[in-house]
Amino acid sequence: MPDSMSMFRLMGLPDFQEGDDLAQNIIDTFISQKQTLVAGDILVIAHKVVSKSEGACAYLDQVTPSEEAIELAKTVNKDPRKVEVILSQSSRIVRAMKRPDQDEGVLIAEHKHGYICANAAVDESNADHPGQLILLPEDPDKSARELCLVLEKHFGCELGVIISDTFGRPWRLGQTNVAIGLANVPGVMHMLGEEDAFGRPLSVTAPAFADELAAASGLLMEKSAKSPVIVFRGLDWPKTNSSSKDLMRAHNEDLFR
Amino acid sequence: MPDSMSMFRLMGLPDFQEGDDLAQNIIDTFISQKQTLVAGDILVIAHKVVSKSEGACAYLDQVTPSEEAIELAKTVNKDPRKVEVILSQSSRIVRAMKRPDQDEGVLIAEHKHGYICANAAVDESNADHPGQLILLPEDPDKSARELCLVLEKHFGCELGVIISDTFGRPWRLGQTNVAIGLANVPGVMHMLGEEDAFGRPLSVTAPAFADELAAASGLLMEKSAKSPVIVFRGLDWPKTNSSSKDLMRAHNEDLFR
Numbered sequence: 001m002p003d004s005m006s007m008f009r010l011m012g013l014p015d016f017q018e019g020d021d022l023a024q025n026i027i028d029t030f031i032s033q034k035q036t037l038v039a040g041d042i043l044v045i046a047h048k049v050v051s052k053s054e055g056a057c058a059y060l061d062q063v064t065p066s067e068e069a070i071e072l073a074k075t076v077n078k079d080p081r082k083v084e085v086i087l088s089q090s091s092r093i094v095r096a097m098k099r100p101d102q103d104e105g106v107l108i109a110e111h112k113h114g115y116i117c118a119n120a121a122v123d124e125s126n127a128d129h130p131g132q133l134i135l136l137p138e139d140p141d142k143s144a145r146e147l148c149l150v151l152e153k154h155f156g157c158e159l160g161v162i163i164s165d166t167f168g169r170p171w172r173l174g175q176t177n178v179a180i181g182l183a184n185v186p187g188v189m190h191m192l193g194e195e196d197a198f199g200r201p202l203s204v205t206a207p208a209f210a211d212e213l214a215a216a217s218g219l220l221m222e223k224s225a226k227s228p229v230i231v232f233r234g235l236d237w238p239k240t241n242s243s244s245k246d247l248m249r250a251h252n253e254d255l256f257r
Numbered sequence: 258m259p260d261s262m263s264m265f266r267l268m269g270l271p272d273f274q275e276g277d278d279l280a281q282n283i284i285d286t287f288i289s290q291k292q293t294l295v296a297g298d299i300l301v302i303a304h305k306v307v308s309k310s311e312g313a314c315a316y317l318d319q320v321t322p323s324e325e326a327i328e329l330a331k332t333v334n335k336d337p338r339k340v341e342v343i344l345s346q347s348s349r350i351v352r353a354m355k356r357p358d359q360d361e362g363v364l365i366a367e368h369k370h371g372y373i374c375a376n377a378a379v380d381e382s383n384a385d386h387p388g389q390l391i392l393l394p395e396d397p398d399k400s401a402r403e404l405c406l407v408l409e410k411h412f413g414c415e416l417g418v419i420i421s422d423t424f425g426r427p428w429r430l431g432q433t434n435v436a437i438g439l440a441n442v443p444g445v446m447h448m449l450g451e452e453d454a455f456g457r458p459l460s461v462t463a464p465a466f467a468d469e470l471a472a473a474s475g476l477l478m479e480k481s482a483k484s485p486v487i488v489f490r491g492l493d494w495p496k497t498n499s500s501s502k503d504l505m506r507a508h509n510e511d512l513f514r
Contacts, residue, residue: 001477001479003477004265004266004477005263005264005265005476006261006263007261007262007263007264008260008261008262009260009261011260095512095513097512099509099510108512116427116428125462166464169426169465170373170427170506170511170512170513171372171373171506171511171513171514172435172465172468172504172505172506173444173445173463173465173504173505173506174444174445174446174463174466174468174504175462175463175464175465176464176465176468176469178429187430187431188430205423205432206430206431206432207423207431207432207433207475208426208429208430208432208433209476211429211433211472212433212434212472212473212475212476213476215468215469215472216469216472216473216476218464218469219262219466219469219473219489220259220261222258232476235476246430247429247430247431248428248429248430249427252356253356255352255354255365256352256427256428256513
């Protein structure tokens, strides 16, 4: 484990539309900013630029809500078409709530990818125009791996890529970024067999490495600042055939579903 | 918001015992390491060194378990004396579970300070000897403020201090550090009134700034490495009269209690 590390954000990326080559745009921006990547660098990339360039979006004016969506929309005062999109992304609605002081409530959903999050990660912020909803990429691990391969080929070194989204948490206020797609970067660092500073086995300790990185990226990734790519430099980590599934608690081990 | 930042860990801190002057030890270690602190630096400090120096510990051989503890201990196969200590730290047990493949189960508790966490944060790892349990500090915000004041006086600049603990999460595997005590550092950055990159109000976005820092500290704070103090440099943050309560969701807004 190193004694220090640094993070910086890649400035100057353009807005993205369906069909844009995100990896090439990132490479071009590194070149235009006179920056590079070195072996061991990890990039945390906000999923919105991945989703937009992949066309993972929905448009309210193209949605016809189902009866289920119309009924559920009433309980949380949401546009039934938005609820229809949320349902299309979900395997299950975990909680539905609108507080009296809220105009619009929240649907806590289990996304079909497995994450539990507000409104199945269907998001209006940073959409290009009203009525556009940004969804999660179809396969965030695949997106991360493809991006990583192109970047590794260009920069000639081993890299890691994390695709992140911003999630709320039970019990605690405020949001943090979490890892929803992984390339090379371990999701969890299993420390089984290691010992604490006093020789006691660390049998339960397993730092959520990719989520630590994602959360840290939020320190430089301001939604209003168009800085969706954050680079971590100086960490020592084992290249792993990882997946965002590595961070998901199994249903039968979960106490809060 | 800056474009880059750095983190380093303070090496060379001693082990701590009740009565040790943690702040002075940190200052002495900065001096011996030929390092300093500059205005705006934020220190994330693992609560264990705070708890140990404050004597926030329990000793199994001094505990007589209650009937309630004895009964609860059976359901999770824990030492009834440890359960007694957990109950003494808790306002409520939220969940109790032992999976068939586990030797010892877990009690998810609402700590009397308000946090919801495993075993009311009662911890055996990094205890000095078997039978010692490390508790949370009596008032982590107060501990953070007192530490911060001493450090600010010595280094002659405004600083921030976060006391952290390592928590598991519902739904996601692995642990991350979270902020349980705050001095000067905002818990949540409220962005009400700000706009996203496309001029849409960011009405719900509120990054959990102190938790982002705590989680990031885990990248350099290895349990086995005796590095309980991590310094963040280069961030731009508003000095705030903050409290760890700023990160706690109100009971009536919580869907998972």
